Amino acid sequence: MLDTFEILSTSGVVLWSRTYVPVHSYVINSLIREVLIEERTNKVAYGDGTTKPTYRKDGYIMKWNLAKDFGLIFVAVYQSLVHLTWIDKLIDNVSALFTGLYGEQLKGETSNAKFPFDPYFDREMQRVEASNDTSTSSAFEVTSNTEFTPPSSSGTDHGADEPPPMPGLRKATAPQKPIYNPDTSTDATPVPTPDTSRPSTPASRILTGKTRPGSKPSRRDRKVKAAENSAPASSGDETSARKGKAAGKQKKNRVWNEFGADEEDKSINLDYSTVSANDPADFELPDAINPESWGRTTGKGQFVLKDLDEEMDEIIASANAKKESSTAAGGIVGSSLGAIGGLFRNVVGGKTLTKEDLEKPLKGMEDHLLKKNVAREAAVRLCDSVERDLIGLKTNSFTTIESTLRTAMERALTKILTPTSSLDLLREISTVTSTNRPYVLSIVGVNGVGKSTNLSKIAFFLLQNHHRVLIAAADTFRSGAVEQLRVHVRNLKELSKREGGEVDIFEKGYGKDAANIAADAVTFAKENKYDVVLIDTAGRRHNDARLMSSLEKFAKLAKPDKILMVGEALVGSDAVAQARNFNNSFGAGRGLDGFVISKCDTVGDMVGTLVSMVHATGIPVVFLGVGQHYADLRGLNVGSVCRLLMS
Amino acid sequence: MAWHDADSWLTLAFAPHPGTLALALLVVIALPILLHAYIYRRRAPDSFPTFLLVGPSGAGKTSLLTLLSHGAPSATHTSSTPTAASLTLPITTTPASSRYRSNNDPSADRARKFRLLDTPGHGKLRHYALSSLTKTSPGGALKGIIFVLDAAALGEDAGAAETGEYLHDVLLLLQKRHTGNKTSKGPAAIPVLVAANKMDLFTALPQSLVKLRLEKAVEEVRKTRGRALKDSGIELSAGDGEEEEREGLADGYEGTFGFKMLEDSDIEVKVAGGSVKGDKGEGADVQEWWGWVAEQL
Ligand SMILES: Nc1nc2c(ncn2[C@@H]2O[C@H](COP(=O)(O)OP(=O)(O)OP(=O)(O)O)[C@@H](O)[C@H]2O)c(=O)[nH]1
Ligand SMILES: [Mg+2]
Numbered sequence: 001m002l003d004t005f006e007i008l009s010t011s012g013v014v015l016w017s018r019t020y021v022p023v024h025s026y027v028i029n030s031l032i033r034e035v036l037i038e039e040r041t042n043k044v045a046y047g048d049g050t051t052k053p054t055y056r057k058d059g060y061i062m063k064w065n066l067a068k069d070f071g072l073i074f075v076a077v078y079q080s081l082v083h084l085t086w087i088d089k090l091i092d093n094v095s096a097l098f099t100g101l102y103g104e105q106l107k108g109e110t111s112n113a114k115f116p117f118d119p120y121f122d123r124e125m126q127r128v129e130a131s132n133d134t135s136t137s138s139a140f141e142v143t144s145n146t147e148f149t150p151p152s153s154s155g156t157d158h159g160a161d162e163p164p165p166m167p168g169l170r171k172a173t174a175p176q177k178p179i180y181n182p183d184t185s186t187d188a189t190p191v192p193t194p195d196t197s198r199p200s201t202p203a204s205r206i207l208t209g210k211t212r213p214g215s216k217p218s219r220r221d222r223k224v225k226a227a228e229n230s231a232p233a234s235s236g237d238e239t240s241a242r243k244g245k246a247a248g249k250q251k252k253n254r255v256w257n258e259f260g261a262d263e264e265d266k267s268i269n270l271d272y273s274t275v276s277a278n279d280p281a282d283f284e285l286p287d288a289i290n291p292e293s294w295g296r297t298t299g300k301g302q303f304v305l306k307d308l309d310e311e312m313d314e315i316i317a318s319a320n321a322k323k324e325s326s327t328a329a330g331g332i333v334g335s336s337l338g339a340i341g342g343l344f345r346n347v348v349g350g351k352t353l354t355k356e357d358l359e360k361p362l363k364g365m366e367d368h369l370l371k372k373n374v375a376r377e378a379a380v381r382l383c384d385s386v387e388r389d390l391i392g393l394k395t396n397s398f399t400t401i402e403s404t405l406r407t408a409m410e411r412a413l414t415k416i417l418t419p420t421s422s423l424d425l426l427r428e429i430s431t432v433t434s435t436n437r438p439y440v441l442s443i444v445g446v447n448g449v450g451k452s453t454n455l456s457k458i459a460f461f462l463l464q465n466h467h468r469v470l471i472a473a474a475d476t477f478r479s480g481a482v483e484q485l486r487v488h489v490r491n492l493k494e495l496s497k498r499e500g501g502e503v504d505i506f507e508k509g510y511g512k513d514a515a516n517i518a519a520d521a522v523t524f525a526k527e528n529k530y531d532v533v534l535i536d537t538a539g540r541r542h543n544d545a546r547l548m549s550s551l552e553k554f555a556k557l558a559k560p561d562k563i564l565m566v567g568e569a570l571v572g573s574d575a576v577a578q579a580r581n582f583n584n585s586f587g588a589g590r591g592l593d594g595f596v597i598s599k600c601d602t603v604g605d606m607v608g609t610l611v612s613m614v615h616a617t618g619i620p621v622v623f624l625g626v627g628q629h630y631a632d633l634r635g636l637n638v639g640s641v642c643r644l645l646m647s
Numbered sequence: 648m649a650w651h652d653a654d655s656w657l658t659l660a661f662a663p664h665p666g667t668l669a670l671a672l673l674v675v676i677a678l679p680i681l682l683h684a685y686i687y688r689r690r691a692p693d694s695f696p697t698f699l700l701v702g703p704s705g706a707g708k709t710s711l712l713t714l715l716s717h718g719a720p721s722a723t724h725t726s727s728t729p730t731a732a733s734l735t736l737p738i739t740t741t742p743a744s745s746r747y748r749s750n751n752d753p754s755a756d757r758a759r760k761f762r763l764l765d766t767p768g769h770g771k772l773r774h775y776a777l778s779s780l781t782k783t784s785p786g787g788a789l790k791g792i793i794f795v796l797d798a799a800a801l802g803e804d805a806g807a808a809e810t811g812e813y814l815h816d817v818l819l820l821l822q823k824r825h826t827g828n829k830t831s832k833g834p835a836a837i838p839v840l841v842a843a844n845k846m847d848l849f850t851a852l853p854q855s856l857v858k859l860r861l862e863k864a865v866e867e868v869r870k871t872r873g874r875a876l877k878d879s880g881i882e883l884s885a886g887d888g889e890e891e892e893r894e895g896l897a898d899g900y901e902g903t904f905g906f907k908m909l910e911d912s913d914i915e916v917k918v919a920g921g922s923v924k925g926d927k928g929e930g931a932d933v934q935e936w937w938g939w940v941a942e943q944l
Contacts, residue, residue: 008723008724009730011709011726011729011765011767012723012725012726012730012765013713013721013722013723013730014722014723014724017722025722025723025724029705029725032724032725033725033769036727037767037769037771038771071728415771418771418774419770420769420770420771422770422809422812424871424875425875426871426875427808427867427868427871430871431804461876623876633876634876634877635875
C-alpha cells in the first residue's frame with residue numbers, strides 16, 4: 001500500500017500530494033537531508049541497477065525521482081512491510097506527466113501556482129496497477145469496495161512464484177489470458193499460468209473466476225466514477241470536439257490490441273449476471289479495442305476519461321522520446337549546421353548540456369583531481385555526481401562548458417567539505433563539563449600518522465583555554481609509546497605554566513588491555529575533576545581484523561564523546577579504505593566523529609586526501625596539522641581548500 | 648598627408664561619399680536601438696527591494712514565504728535550493744516611503760512591491776544565504792534580513808545553540824561588511840528582523856525571553872569563537888605569511904553580548920514574535936513582521 005506520494009520543489013514547497021495514510025513530514029525531510037543534501041551513500045540501497053534506489057526510515061521505504069531541470073522531487077512513501085513493484089513505473093510516469101503538463105508553469109514562480117493533478121494521478125495509478133496484475137488478495141478485496149486503492153503486487157515476473165490455479169478455474173481463465181495479461185503473453189509464459197489478481201481464498205477465487213467474463217457493467221460503473229473524478233480537467237465542449245481524435249489515436253498507443261481483439265465479444269457474452277468483478281487489467285482493455293462502441297453505450301462521461309488517457313499517453317510518450325533523442329543527439333550533431341551551432345553556443349553559452357559534451361571535460365576534471373591526490377574512487381564519484389547535476393542544464397550566457405563544469409565541481413566540493421553541524425570543540429566541552437563529568441576524546445589511526453603528536457597539539461590548544469587535561473596512554477602495544485607521551489606531557493606542562501592550564505598523564509605500563517585503561521582513566525578523571533580526557537590508542541592497520549575488532553570494546557568501555565581519526569595528507573588512494581574501515585569498527589551505532597589530517601604542510605596544494613576521506617564517510621575534517629610545533633593545529637577553511645583543489 | 652589635404656580622411660568624412668553616407672545612416676538607425684536595448688536590459692531585472700529570509704532549518708522560512716505569497720502556508724519540507732517570490736504589501740500597511748501619498752496614487756502600488764528570497768537553512772547549504780549577503784544581489788538592493796527562528800526550539804539547548812550560531816555568523820558578516828568598507832559613507836545599513844516563529848505552540852519561549860535567550864546564545868558562540876583555533880587559510884595557500892587579524896563580533900565591548908553593541912556597526916536588530924501557522928485554525932500572526940517590512944520600504 002502506498003502511503004503518500006508527494007511532488008515537491010527543491011526549494012521545499014509541496015506542489016501536489018496524495019495521502020492515503022498520513023506520514024509525518026520528518027520522514028521525507030530526512031530523505032532530503034541525508035540523501036539529497038548530505039549525500040550519505042551508505043544510507044541508500046541501490047539494488048541491482050534496474051530498480052530505483054531505496055531509502056529506509058523508521059519503517060518506511062521511500063523511492064524518489066529528481067527532475068533537475070524543473071527543480072522537482074517526486075517521492076513515494078510506503079510501509080517497508082509491503083512490496084510494491086510498480087512504484088518505479090508510477091514515479092517515472094508521474095514525473096513525465098507532471099513535467100509535461102505543467103512544464104511552462106514550473107519555469108516561473110511556483111509558489112503561487114495550482115496544479116490540478118488529481119485525475120491524472122488517479123488514472124496513472126490505475127494503469128500501473130493494471131499492468132502489474134499479480135496482486136495479493138488483501139489489496140484486491142479492498143479494490144472492490146473503495147473507489148481507488150492501489151493493490152500491492154508481488155512481482156513483475158508473472159506466475160513465477162504463484163501456486164497452480166484451481167482445477168475448476170483453469171478452463172474459464174486460461175483462454176482469456178491474452179486479454180488481461182498482455183505482459184505475460186509476450187513473455188511466453190505457459191498458458192496455465194494463472195493470470196490477473198487472484199484472491200487467495202478459494203471462495204473469492206471462484207467468484208472472480210466466474211465474474212471476470214461479465215465485467216462489462218462494473219467496468220462501466222468504474223468508468224463513470226473515474227470520469228466524475230476527472231471532470232474538472234476538461235470541459236464538455238472540449239471533450240466532444242476531441243472525440244474523433246481520441247478514437248483514432250487510441251489504437252496506435254496500445255500495441256497489444258490484436259491479442260484480445262476477437263476474444264472481446266466472447267468475454268462479454270459469457271456472463272452478464274454478476275456485477276462485482278473489478279479486475280483492473282481487464283477493465284482497461286476493451287475501450288482500447290473498440291472505443292466507438294463503448295462510447296455509444298456509456299455516453300459522454302467516458303470520453304472525458306479516454307481523453308485524459310490519451311493525453312497522458314502522449315505526454316509520457318513524448319517525454320520518453322525526448323529522453324531518447326537527447327541521448328542520441330550526440331551522434332546526429334555530425335551535421336555541419338549542428339556542429340557550428342554547438343561550437344558557437346559553447347562559446348556564447350545557452351547550450352543544453354548532453355553526456356557527450358561533458359565527457360571530455362569531465363575526464364580532464366577527473367585527471368585534475370587525481371593529480372591533487374584525490375583517491376580515484378572519490379574522484380570518479382564526484383565527477384559522476386557533477387555530471388548528473390549538469391546533464392540537461394543550459395549553460396549561462398558567455399560561459400563555456402569547462403567553466404560551467406568548474407563552478408559545479410567547486411560547488412560539489414564545498415558541499416562535501418562543509419560540515420553539517422558546527423565543530424566547536426570548546427563549546428562541546430563546556431556543555432559536557434557542566435554536567436559534572438569529563439569530556440572524553442580519543443584518537444585512532446594507522447601506524448605512524450602522528451596520533452600522539454596531534455593529541456598533544458589538541459592538548460596544547462585546550463590548555464591555552466585553561467582546561468584541566470588528562471592524557472591517557474592506552475597504547476600498550478608499541479614499545480616507547482608511553483615514554484613518548486611522557487615527554488609530551490612534560491613539555492606541555494612547561495609551556496602551559498603561565499597559561500593556567502593543567503596537564504597530567506595516566507599510565508599503566510605495557511601489555512594491559514587498552515579498553516580497561518581508558519575506562520579507568522575516565523573514572524580517575526571524574527574523581528579528580530579533570531575537564532578533558534584525551535586517550536591515545538595504539539596504531540593499527542585498518543585491514544588487520546584482530547586489532548580493529550578491539551576498537552569496539554574500547555568504544556563501549558571508554559564511551560568517548562568524540563573519536564577522531566588521524567590520517568596523513570600524503571596517503572593517497574588508501575585514504576578511502578582507511579576512513580571506511582575505522583568508521584565501521586566501533587560497532588553498531590557508533591562511528592568516527594571527525595578527521596584530523598596531519599602533515600598538511602608537506603603536500604603543497606595536493607590536499608585531495610581531505611576530500612577522499614570525507615567523501616568516503618560523510619564525516620567532517622575537524623583539524624589540520626600544519627607543522628612540527630604544538631601550535632601548528634588549524635581548523636578547516638573550506639573555501640581555501642576548494643581553491644587549492646581547483647587551482 | 649595633412650588633414651587639410653583634398654583626399655585626407657577629414658575631407659572625405661565631410662564629402663558626399665557613399666561610404667560616409669552609409670556609415671552615417673547606420674549610426675542613425677542603430678543608435679536608438681542599441682540605446683534602447685541597453686537601457687531596457689539594465690532595467691529589466693525589476694529592481695524591487697529585496698529581503699532575505701535566513702534561519703536554521705525547520706524554522707519556517709519556506710512556510711512564511713508561501714504564506715505571504717498566497718495567503719495560506721502550504722506544506723513544506725527541507726529546502727535544498729533558494730527561491731524567490733515577488734510580493735506586494737497588503738493595503739492595510741503603508742510603506743514608509745509613501746506615507747504621504749494618497750491611497751489612490753497609482754505609483755503607490757509599485758512602492759508596495761518587493762522580493763523575498765528564501766534560503767535553505769541546512770548546515771551544508773548556508774553559503775547560499777551568506778553569499779547573497781556579501782555580494783550585491785542582481786535584482787534590487789538588499790533592504791533587510793529576516794532571521795526566522797523556531798521559538799519552541801529556542802527553549803532547548805541544542806536548538807538555541809544552533810540558532811545562536813547562525814545568527815552570530817550573519818551578524819558577523821554584516822559587521823565585517825561595515826568595517827571592511829573603505830569609503831567614508833559606508834554601505835547602506837541592512838537592518839535585521841529576528842522573527843520568532845511558532846509562537847502558537849505552547850512550548851514556545853515567550854516573546855519577552857526570546858531576545859535574552861538569543862543574546863545569551865550569541866554570547867556563547869562569540870566567547871568560544873574568539874578562542875578557537877585559527878583556520879587553515881594562510882598555511883595552505885602557500886604563503887605570503889601575513890596573518891590576517893581575526894575579527895570577532897562586537898570586539899570592542901566588554902561584558903555579555905547585547906544587540907545594542909552592534910549599533911556602532913549600523914546593524915539594527917529588532918525581535919518580534921509571530922506565527923506562520925495559526926492557533927487552532929485561526930489565521931496566522933505576521934502583522935508585526937509586515938509592519939517591519941513596511942518600515943524598510
Ligand atoms: N506550529 C507551527 N508550525 C510551523 C509554523 N511555521 C512553520 N511551521 C512548521 O515548521 C516546519 C518547517 O517549516 P519550513 O518552512 O519548511 O522550514 P524552513 O525554515 O524553510 O526550513 P529549511 O528549508 O530546512 O531551511 C513545517 O512543518 C511547518 O509546518 C508556525 O508558525 N507554527
Ligand atoms: Mg525551507
